[in-house]
Amino acid sequence: MENLNNLEKDLLKKITDSDDFSGGAYNIRENGKGVARKTTENINIVTKEDKPGIDIIVKEGTKKEFVHIPVMITESGVNDLVYNDFYIGKDADITIIAGCGIHNDHHQLARHDGIHTFYLEEGAKVKYIEKHYGEGEGTGEKILNPKTVVKLKKGAVLEMDSVQIKGVDSTIRETVGELDEDASFIVSEKIMTHGKQYAKTVFNVALNGENSSTHVISRSVAKDESKQEFYSNIEGNTSCYGHVECDAIIMDKGVVKAVPEILANSIDARLVHEAAIGKIAGEQLTKLMTLGLSEKEAEEKIVNGFLK
Amino acid sequence: MLELKDICFERDGKKILDNVNLVIDDKKFVAITGPNGGGKSTIAKIIMGIEKPDSGKIIFNGEDITNKTISERANMGIGFAFQQPVRFKGITVGDLLELSVGRKVKLAENCDILSSVGLCPKDYVKREINSSLSGGELKRIEIATVVARGTNLSIFDEPEAGIDLWSFNNLIEVFENMSKEIQGSIVIISHQERILNIADEVVLVEKGKVKQIGKKDEILPELLSSTSRACSRVKEVK
Ligand SMILES: Nc1ncnc2c1ncn2[C@@H]1O[C@H](COP(=O)(O)OP(=O)(O)OP(=O)(O)O)[C@@H](O)[C@H]1O
Ligand SMILES: [Mg+2]
Numbered sequence: 001m002e003n004l005n006n007l008e009k010d011l012l013k014k015i016t017d018s019d020d021f022s023g024g025a026y027n028i029r030e031n032g033k034g035v036a037r038k039t040t041e042n043i044n045i046v047t048k049e050d051k052p053g054i055d056i057i058v059k060e061g062t063k064k065e066f067v068h069i070p071v072m073i074t075e076s077g078v079n080d081l082v083y084n085d086f087y088i089g090k091d092a093d094i095t096i097i098a099g100c101g102i103h104n105d106h107h108q109l110a111r112h113d114g115i116h117t118f119y120l121e122e123g124a125k126v127k128y129i130e131k132h133y134g135e136g137e138g139t140g141e142k143i144l145n146p147k148t149v150v151k152l153k154k155g156a157v158l159e160m161d162s163v164q165i166k167g168v169d170s171t172i173r174e175t176v177g178e179l180d181e182d183a184s185f186i187v188s189e190k191i192m193t194h195g196k197q198y199a200k201t202v203f204n205v206a207l208n209g210e211n212s213s214t215h216v217i218s219r220s221v222a223k224d225e226s227k228q229e230f231y232s233n234i235e236g237n238t239s240c241y242g243h244v245e246c247d248a249i250i251m252d253k254g255v256v257k258a259v260p261e262i263l264a265n266s267i268d269a270r271l272v273h274e275a276a277i278g279k280i281a282g283e284q285l286t287k288l289m290t291l292g293l294s295e296k297e298a299e300e301k302i303v304n305g306f307l308k
Numbered sequence: 309m310l311e312l313k314d315i316c317f318e319r320d321g322k323k324i325l326d327n328v329n330l331v332i333d334d335k336k337f338v339a340i341t342g343p344n345g346g347g348k349s350t351i352a353k354i355i356m357g358i359e360k361p362d363s364g365k366i367i368f369n370g371e372d373i374t375n376k377t378i379s380e381r382a383n384m385g386i387g388f389a390f391q392q393p394v395r396f397k398g399i400t401v402g403d404l405l406e407l408s409v410g411r412k413v414k415l416a417e418n419c420d421i422l423s424s425v426g427l428c429p430k431d432y433v434k435r436e437i438n439s440s441l442s443g444g445e446l447k448r449i450e451i452a453t454v455v456a457r458g459t460n461l462s463i464f465d466e467p468e469a470g471i472d473l474w475s476f477n478n479l480i481e482v483f484e485n486m487s488k489e490i491q492g493s494i495v496i497i498s499h500q501e502r503i504l505n506i507a508d509e510v511v512l513v514e515k516g517k518v519k520q521i522g523k524k525d526e527i528l529p530e531l532l533s534s535t536s537r538a539c540s541r542v543k544e545v546k
Binding site: 219247281283284286287288289290291292293294295301302304305306307308 | 358378379382383387388390394396397398400403404407408410453457
């Protein structure tokens with residue numbers, strides 16, 4: 001990691017909230033190539049031979065370890081496609097921090113499409129944190145299209161936090177999940193778009209095993225002339241529980257479309273969806289203004305709190 | 309300190325405030341009471357700038373603030389605790405207190421403020437001000453936001469509503485301490501005789517008009533002679 005320059009270090013920090021990965025395994029990818037890697041006794045990282053990407057293999061019973069797999073794009077005109085597969089052994093309990101940062105000072109587009117597949121064995125637990133960020137002065141578009149595929153065996157739990165706060169011009173984020181007995185998939189997504197940005201989210205989760213459950217909470221803010229779409233499709237095929245909550249604030253000329261779909265194929269499936277879209281409540285602004293904040297400051301506080 | 313001059317406020321063809329004149333002197337503890345729907349909250353909102361009067365003037369410490377915004381009035385030293393507290397997704401009690409004080413707040417300070425309104429700080433500082441809080445909890449936090457500011461003129465709209473009896477005693481103490489400390493004025497909109505008792509002055513507002521101003525003993529007979537529900541509430545307490 002010592003060979004990274006300041007721009008790279010800065011970008012890395014923005015997407016991982018950390019500048020020191022030394023406590024765990026890591027793999028740093030930049031402009032389509034691996035630039036640094038560390039494995040541990042329990043976590044192996046292997047470069048794929050048939051296509052770009054890596055396999056991350058976590059031994060059975062591994063506890064409280066971290067894996068960082070950030071991706072950076074710092075050159076214009078890069079179109080990076082990567083496949084990362086995670087094999088998480090039985091009863092392991094680990095945290096994976098992924099993230100993609102694009103710094104594009106030029107006028108050509110910079111694009112990263114990451115396909116992440118998680119195979120969790122019985123009783124495995126993973127916290128997966130993903131942050132997307134774009135910066136740079138150029139007019140070149142910054143495009144990120146992450147796809148996440150999740151396969152949870154009996155009793156496995158995957159908690160996924162994804163955040164995209166700034167600078168990504170276009171994103172289509174797709175998540176597909178298949179859950180066995182007692183498995184649980186918890187998703188929290190936060191998105192803020194501004195300018196002419198576009199963000200689309202698609203969730204497809206199949207609850208196949210008895211007593212499996214999923215909670216999806218999406219909070220988003222669409223400012224300026226940005227557009228967002230949210231599609232979720234939860235399929236309950238047995239006795240299971242699914243809950244989708246989509247909550248969006250629109251500002252200026254922002255546009256948000258939410259299409260939550262739930263399908264119960266079993267009499268014992270319990271599925272709930274809630275979707276709310278609206279501007280910031282006037283009384284919230286009023287309350288903060290009575291504390292001395294200007295209208296702009298009040299707006300900012302409300303939005304920051306909402307996306308926190 | 310504050311003067312309302314000929315304030316009129318009309319909505320949907322109904323006179324909500326009809327030529328309201330009211331003076332609140334320095335270092336005074338004033339209670340505003342009267343039947344439901346009489347216009348008490350509207351007066352408070354007009355003082356804070358949340359509603360704009362159709363006509364009339366508001367003078368605060370010698371300055372005409374009729375056309376000032378809510379934020380400007382807040383920064384001039386007016387504070388207002390809502391009758392119905394507002395909820396926020398993602399904003400914590402600690403965040404809101406920090407905004408109230410206007411700077412970073414040490415945990416110990418938050419603790420002082422929260423315990424003064426009868427909330428155990430440990431349990432609340434990190435709680436979001438969302439629908440998971442009970443009505444009484446929200447109300448106490450709302451009061452805390454104004455106590456924390458220590459404004460020159462602090463208005464509380466029915467602070468006792470939803471607060472249990474034990475805490476109510478402490479609450480009265482909070483107001484008494486506050487009026488000593490800030491050297492300013494406190495206005496409490498209330499239906500509670502206990503609050504009317506400790507007020508320097510009681511203002512009776514009915515049908516959009518200031519009907520009477522005086523000590524509690526002078527106001528109470530007037531209030532009880534009225535047939536509205538608010539009056540029967542005062543009776544129950546007796
Ligand atoms: N924006 C508005 N539009 C229409 N009517 C309003 C508006 N604001 C207040 N009112 C009406 O004005 C009257 C006075 O309301 P206000 O809230 O000031 O009463 P109050 O004295 O505080 O009553 P309470 O004791 O029930 O709190 C009520 O009849 C109310 O319905
Ligand atoms: Mg009222």
